Amino acid sequence: MMEQILIIEDNDDDILMIKRGFKKGRIGNAVHCVSNGKEGLEYLSNNPDKGIHLILLDLNMEVMNGFEFLMERLKNDNLKSIPVVVLTSSNRHEDIEKAYILGANSYVEKPLDPDKFIKAILSIEDFWIYLAKTP
Numbered sequence: 001m002m003e004q005i006l007i008i009e010d011n012d013d014d015i016l017m018i019k020r021g022f023k024k025g026r027i028g029n030a031v032h033c034v035s036n037g038k039e040g041l042e043y044l045s046n047n048p049d050k051g052i053h054l055i056l057l058d059l060n061m062e063v064m065n066g067f068e069f070l071m072e073r074l075k076n077d078n079l080k081s082i083p084v085v086v087l088t089s090s091n092r093h094e095d096i097e098k099a100y101i102l103g104a105n106s107y108v109e110k111p112l113d114p115d116k117f118i119k120a121i122l123s124i125e126d127f128w129i130y131l132a133k134t135p
């Protein structure tokens with residue numbers, strides 16, 4: 001079974017950067033993208049056997065934002081155990097605190113510099129895919 005990473009992100013440029021980062025790593029083919037929290041929940045509930053073991057979550061999105069997604073995730077035992085990395089342009093202290101309170105497993109501010117953005121994705125991959133044990 002191919003393990004997947006789910007990207008919940010509404011910015012096409014950021015999606016491109018994230019995919020480019022994962023392609024530079026070793027898991028370029030295992031990425032699925034949706035554009036808001038509601039689509040993320042739908043994808044997760046429609047694909048319980050996909051073996052998704054990491055979610056990258058934007059905060060600012062239409063329809064259902066990242067905080068709302070985290071709240072729904074906490075209500076669902078099947079989703080609670082999938083690690084979520086918040087990846088956002090917000091560096092507000094309130095957002096960081098709220099994300100962790102709502103169960104985010106880490107919080108990364110999107111670097112503005114493209115090279116640093118790629119490096120951040122590679123670091124996330126190194127830690128969450130190759131080092132950390134996940135369910």
Ligand SMILES: [Mg+2]
Pocket residue numbers: 009010011058059060061
């Ligand atoms: Mg956004």
